[in-house]
Amino acid sequence: xxxxxxxxxxxxxxxxxxYLPVVVLVLNSFNASRFGGEWTGFTFDxxxxxxxxxxxxxxxxxxxxxxxxxxxxxxxxxxxxALALDRFRSRLQDAHYLLVYAPLVVPxxxxxxxxxxxxxxxxxxxxxxxIVLSHVTFxxxxxxxxxxxxxxxxxxxxxxxxxxxxxxxWTSARRVVLPLLAPGIAAGALLAFTxxxxxxxxxxxxxxxxxxxxxxxxxxxxxxxxxxxINALSTLLLALTVITxxxxxxxxxxxx
Amino acid sequence: xxxxxxxxxxxxEPWVTLxxxxxxxxxxxxxxxxxxxxxxxxxDPWGGVGAGWTLETxxxxxxxxxxxxxxxxLWLSALTTVLCLxxxxxxxxxxxxxxxxxxxxxxxxxxxxxxxxxxxxIFAWKVLLHPEGGLKHLLVALRxxxxxxxxxxxxxxxxxxLVYTELPFxxxxxxxxxxxxxxxxxxxxxxxxxxxxxxxxxxxxxxxRRGLLTAMLVTLIPALGSYVVPDLVGGPTxxxxxxxxxxxxxxxxxxxxxxxxxxxxxxAVLLPSIGAIALERGRRVHxxxxxx
Numbered sequence: 299x300x301x302x303x304x305x306x307x308x309x310x311x312x313x314x315x316x317y318l319p320v321v322v323l324v325l326n327s328f329n330a331s332r333f334g335g336e337w338t339g340f341t342f343d344x345x346x347x348x349x350x351x352x353x354x355x356x357x358x359x360x361x362x363x364x365x366x367x368x369x370x371x372x373x374x375x376x377x378x379x380a381l382a383l384d385r386f387r388s389r390l391q392d393a394h395y396l397l398v399y400a401p402l403v404v405p406x407x408x409x410x411x412x413x414x415x416x417x418x419x420x421x422x423x424x425x426x427x428x429i430v431l432s433h434v435t436f437x438x439x440x441x442x443x444x445x446x447x448x449x450x451x452x453x454x455x456x457x458x459x460x461x462x463x464x465x466x467x468w469t470s471a472r473r474v475v476l477p478l479l480a481p482g483i484a485a486g487a488l489l490a491f492t493x494x495x496x497x498x499x500x501x502x503x504x505x506x507x508x509x510x511x512x513x514x515x516x517x518x519x520x521x522x523x524x525x526x527x528i529n530a531l532s533t534l535l536l537a538l539t540v541i542t543x544x545x546x547x548x549x550x551x552x553x554x
Numbered sequence: 555x556x557x558x559x560x561x562x563x564x565x566x567e568p569w570v571t572l573x574x575x576x577x578x579x580x581x582x583x584x585x586x587x588x589x590x591x592x593x594x595x596x597x598d599p600w601g602g603v604g605a606g607w608t609l610e611t612x613x614x615x616x617x618x619x620x621x622x623x624x625x626x627x628l629w630l631s632a633l634t635t636v637l638c639l640x641x642x643x644x645x646x647x648x649x650x651x652x653x654x655x656x657x658x659x660x661x662x663x664x665x666x667x668x669x670x671x672x673x674x675x676i677f678a679w680k681v682l683l684h685p686e687g688g689l690k691h692l693l694v695a696l697r698x699x700x701x702x703x704x705x706x707x708x709x710x711x712x713x714x715x716l717v718y719t720e721l722p723f724x725x726x727x728x729x730x731x732x733x734x735x736x737x738x739x740x741x742x743x744x745x746x747x748x749x750x751x752x753x754x755x756x757x758x759x760x761x762x763r764r765g766l767l768t769a770m771l772v773t774l775i776p777a778l779g780s781y782v783v784p785d786l787v788g789g790p791t792x793x794x795x796x797x798x799x800x801x802x803x804x805x806x807x808x809x810x811x812x813x814x815x816x817x818x819x820x821x822a823v824l825l826p827s828i829g830a831i832a833l834e835r836g837r838r839v840h841x842x843x844x845x846x
Contacts (some may be wrong), residue, residue, distance in 0.1 A: 305644035379574035388697035405779020412585035
């Protein structure tokens with residue numbers, strides 16, 4: 299049977315569409331020309347200037363600190379949520395599932411807007427605290443879904459076996475459940491960390507004046523700053539992305 | 555589910571449920587209700603929310619510029635969704651039929667843009683479409699566009715970049731469905747005389763319906779709420795609802811008005827979601843009747 303070539307051609311086209319802008323961006327980060335219309339010579343100059351742009355590194359520090367808090371809190375909340383949703387069937391869990399699922403299908407701008415109004419209504423000072431609270435809120439759902447997926451092929455008989463052998467609830471949780479769930483929890487945490495580091499829209503709404511994160515910084519650079527510096531920064535972020543993807547693939551594949 | 559699993563007994567249910575439950579009630583459900591409540595409050599002149607209740611804010615939605623912005627938001631989002639599904643389906647098909655070794659690399663090639671910084675991906679296009687950028691030079695050299703044409707700051711640029719940012723999200727659910735599809739059904743259809751296109755249309759597409767539905771929702775919903783893409787590559791003639799919400803919030807400091815617009819956006823998102831769920835449920839009920 300002869301297979302149509304059209305899907306293959308579309309796929310090649312889509313992959314080119316995906317990577318063309320990215321390749322141009324990476325090349326331009328080594329291009330001496332300021333706008334990158336043409337190649338005017340190889341340079342590391344933009345990276346050197348990036349290295350000296352202290353406000354960017356300060357913003358990165360804030361972003362990493364926020365992501366660390368948000369990841370720890372959302373991983374704990376998401377893991378317990380997944381255990382509850384997997385183990386129990388009740389009205390409470392139906393409502394629980396709806397609460398976990400809804401943030402996944404709400405546009406970011408609505409979530410940012412509603413959190414802003416909530417913090418304003420509470421007279422809470424906008425800043426790092428409100429950013430962390432918001433990041434935890436949208437990360438919980440993602441962590442829950444990843445861990446829940448992992449729990450689907452979890453063998454609860456192992457827990458019973460451990461308890462038959464004399465382990466109490468705490469010991470079996472710590473010595474049996476956690477190690478077996480660890481790759482799922484780690485994948486969920488990694489996703490939460492990435493989402494937090496990358497978030498712009500929700501952070502933009504709840505940051506308030508004088509607070510900055512890396513995406514907020516990049517946004518203002520795109521609006522008013524120097525394109526080659528963003529090229530260099532983007533190239534570094536891309537390299538980080540590739541490493542992260544590779545790491546998460548390893549985590550998810552471990553069981554196979 | 556009644557059998558004891560040892561570790562999590564019914565008396566433990568509140569302990570593993572309440573932390574996430576209360577967090578999401580407080581920071582997701584309550585704020586969502588507040589949006590609708592504040593849309594019914596008056597504006598105070600200092601950029602805050604006034605006392606009492608009013609329908610004035612909702613009436614101000616009749617601002618003559620809104621119907622065109624709402625309409626543009628709807629058609630740009632719908633077109634983005636259609637283009638994403640049209641491109642994603644053949645890609646998912648090729649990925650699902652590819653040999654194991656290739657499949658892994660193809661999946662990775664789709665996941666990398668999925669994980670790449672959202673702002674970086676938009677910026678890459680801004681550079682490419684820039685008046686001094688590579689694509690413009692190329693198109694002018696090929697005489698495809700006049701030298702004074704602008705590739706940026708119009709609805710076309712918004713559409714292009716929306717498709718670019720949403721496409722990986724459309725491919726992954728369709729691929730997940732296509733991976734489970736039994737491709738021998740396609741061969742059977744061909745053996746029975748269907749053309750390649752006919753078999754694709756009448757056998758493959760219904761087989762991956764759920765994946766298509768998920769892909770539709772995960773592209774349509776963020777597109778309806780998009781703000782950054784039209785803000786960075788669009789111009790004053792390609793503003794979307796999200797831009798207006800941000801403008802009312804940060805420039806005019808009119809929170810009740812921004813809330814009213816947000817409520818409008820929430821409705822625009824809710825309708826297709828409910829439609830999709832109803833469609834899926836209707837089909838399932840219908841299917842059961844046919845089987846019994």
